[in-house]
Amino acid sequence: MVTAALQTRMSGTPAEALDRARVAAARVRDPEMPMLTLVDLGVLRDVAIEDGRVVTTITPTYSGCPAMATMRDDLQRELQDAGFEGAEVRVSLTPAWTSDWITEEGRAALKGAGISPPGQAPKHQGPVALTLMPTKRALTCTLCGSADVKLSSEFGPTACKAMYQCLDCLEPFQHVKEI
Incomplete structure (x- = not known):
């Protein structure tokens, strides 16, 4: 449910706010392979609005991936900078990430970076x-x-x-x- 306060703070309709949140989340880059966004890498699994706030879900490439904390912090910061105070970043281990989730754009970016x-x-x-x-x-x-x-x-x-x-x-x- 999107509250009136959230709609005012985010400006526009709930659908427009969700689109803006998705665009903001899509800007976040992988800290270990900065030629890739979290979308390119297939780590960003979902962007939604729940109970009046933006909630994102990310899945680590490995369950012990040391970059997850940085990904989470960067994603939260990017959403906050886009006007989404109190955005939540959830880490989901299921389904397990697979390299098949890397987009074609991501594969091309990897190849372009050698x-x-x-x-x-x-x-x-x-x-x-x-x-x-x-x-x-x-x-x-x-x-x-x-x-x-x-x-x-x-x-x-x-x-x-x-x-x-x-x-x-x-x-x-x-x-x-x-x-």
Whole structure:
């Protein structure tokens, strides 16, 4: 329910206020990959008005993602700056985030920044087997396009990225993992 006070404070109809809140939320960038917005990354799951205030829902890429607090704070600040005092940011772990939620615009932004975007996430029926071997991925160098690449480290500068090196141009590059 949208109260008269909220409507006055936000100016316009409830639908216009919700549109403004969505636009404000869509401006927030990922702190670890600033070429992506939370929308591009698929982390921003919902923007709604509940009980007279804006409520957003975000889902972390990993349940222990250290950037979640910054994402939450940046989202709350952006909404406040847009006139939505008391906006609430909820963190939801279900459904679990998947790299398939990254938008096409986000994938293009990653590639443009020299980061290899993820392929399609693996589909699992039942329990996921634990393997200690590196994940085999079909990807190409973000600089020269060569498919002759090797895994340098399964763990890059963030938990959601792996490090690769091109064996043709010898340049290292990051790859966003398929989850």
